[in-house]
Amino acid sequence: MEISIIIVNWNSTDYVRGCIASIYEHTRDLSFEIIVVDNASPAGDAALLEQEFPHITLIKSSQNLGFAGANNLGFRYSTGKYVLFLNPDAKLVGSAINLMVQGIRSLPDVGILGCKLLNTDLSIQTSCIQTFPTILNQLLDSDWLRLRWPKSRLWGTGPLFSNSAKPAQVEVISGACMLVRRAVFEQVGLFTEDYFMYAEDLDLCYKAERAGYSNYYLGTATVIHYGGKSSNREWAIQMKWKSIAHFCKKRRGNLYALIFRIAMASAAAARILTIAGMGFFGNTFGTQQSRRSASTKWRSVLRTMLTPSTQASSFGGARKAVPQCGASQL
Numbered sequence: 001m002e003i004s005i006i007i008v009n010w011n012s013t014d015y016v017r018g019c020i021a022s023i024y025e026h027t028r029d030l031s032f033e034i035i036v037v038d039n040a041s042p043a044g045d046a047a048l049l050e051q052e053f054p055h056i057t058l059i060k061s062s063q064n065l066g067f068a069g070a071n072n073l074g075f076r077y078s079t080g081k082y083v084l085f086l087n088p089d090a091k092l093v094g095s096a097i098n099l100m101v102q103g104i105r106s107l108p109d110v111g112i113l114g115c116k117l118l119n120t121d122l123s124i125q126t127s128c129i130q131t132f133p134t135i136l137n138q139l140l141d142s143d144w145l146r147l148r149w150p151k152s153r154l155w156g157t158g159p160l161f162s163n164s165a166k167p168a169q170v171e172v173i174s175g176a177c178m179l180v181r182r183a184v185f186e187q188v189g190l191f192t193e194d195y196f197m198y199a200e201d202l203d204l205c206y207k208a209e210r211a212g213y214s215n216y217y218l219g220t221a222t223v224i225h226y227g228g229k230s231s232n233r234e235w236a237i238q239m240k241w242k243s244i245a246h247f248c249k250k251r252r253g254n255l256y257a258l259i260f261r262i263a264m265a266s267a268a269a270a271r272i273l274t275i276a277g278m279g280f281f282g283n284t285f286g287t288q289q290s291r292r293s294a295s296t297k298w299r300s301v302l303r304t305m306l307t308p309s310t311q312a313s314s315f316g317g318a319r320k321a322v323p324q325c326g327a328s329q330l
Contacts, residue, residue: 002031003101004080004182008070009046010039012088015226020053022092030101033057037074040064067175068191068200075190083185087176089226093118099221100179103167111188111213112180112205114173115221116160124160125225128174129217131156132206133244135256135263159217167216171209175201176225180208187211194250198236199243206251237300245305265305268298 005023009016020034034056038046040063050058059077061070071085082104084097096115104113117128126146131137137154151158159168178201188207191200205215241264249257275295 001033001079001081003033003082003084003097003179004075004078005032005034005084005086005097006037006071006074006078007034007086007088008037008039008067008074009041009049009088010064011041011043013041013043013045013048015089016049017052019086019088019090019092020049020056023097024053026092026095027097028095030098032097033078033080035059035074035077037061037070039066039070066193066196067198068193068195072190072193075185078182081182083180083182085175085178085180086223087225090117090176091224091226093222093224096221096223100218103216103218103221104179104181107167107214107216109212109214110167110181110216111184111208111211112173112178112215113167114170114179114215114217115177115223116217116219117174117176117223117225120224120226122224125174125227126155126157126160128176128225129157129159129170130172130174132171132202133247135260138244138260139263139267159219162219165220167218169214170217171215172202172205173215173217174225175204176227177223178204180204184208184211184213192250194246195243196239197243198240199247202244202247203251206247234296234300237297238304241301241304245308261305261308265302268302268305271298272302 007016007019016036020036023032023034034053036046036049036056037059038061040061046058046060049056057077059074061073065073075083082101084100100113100115104110107113114128117125119125131154140154145152146155146157150161156171159170162168188204188211192203192207195203208215245257245261245264248260272295275291275298278291
């Protein structure tokens with residue numbers, strides 16, 4: 001088997017149906033298998049996928065394993081030389097998988113290969129590549145700065161704005177669509193299951209780099225990623241920042257993680273006060289709705305950064321919550 005395509009489902013059957021249909025429609029001259037891991041979806045309708053697509057392998061987990069755990073479970077049932085981890089809310093545009101396989105074959109040092117992700121309006125989803133999180137790039141992360149200096153090394157998104165057809169070396173590939181050699185994935189120890197949701201893609205890319213491989217972005221392969229359709233936004237923001245803080249602790253140490261929390265809490269508080277001040281100028285600095293949304297986001301960040309906890313207590317309760325199985329843009 002040349003490629004195993006692993007899709008994790010949590011109450012996303014309609015999206016999975018569209019995702020699988022696009023794979024069959026656009027993937028040619030490759031031997032592939034599709035493995036769907038149902039992550040204990042309350043809807044209980046995953047069996048419909050087997051009826052509609054009898055050639056897929058459906059694995060029903062009795063508990064919600066999170067994104068990392070469910071993908072690792074699917075991997076253990078796979079046989080492909082290459083493994084594609086694909087979000088349920090993704091849809092291929094043209095021969096994306098064929099192009100990605102061609103790309104990974106041509107790169108002997110590749111760890112993980114990613115593609116161009118598009119929003120539903122076909123604009124580029126800038127989260128499809130990024131740098132590893134640091135105190136500096138997270139403090140300066142804002143839409144205004146990103147739009148003004150889109151090619152800055154702080155964000156690592158320069159290749160998104162290049163017309164080159166060649167794969168570009170990057171630090172982080174989005175977990176929404178990741179192609180990896182089976183041997184590499186096994187060598188680095190699969191996804192780290194410390195992360196229930198979010199940052200597991202950061203961690204996998206980090207492990208691949210530490211093992212001596214390079215990660216690449218291929219802009220000629222395109223996938224539409226609907227993103228965040230089964231997550232409660234405020235809950236998802238908290239989960240994302242817990243995961244990033246844990247990445248800092250796990251990979252850079254306790255002191256760095258503490259400074260990171262203090263810095264982000266201070267930045268969140270400053271942004272909340274700034275947004276509140278904007279309200280005195282009417283709609284000069286955005287609508288009331290946009291300010292309220294931004295305020296909600298940064299209040300969630302502030303609460304998360306001010307509530308240090310062990311990883312077990314941070315994510316243990318999440319297994320009973322409402323996750324979308326996959327990283328997405330917030």
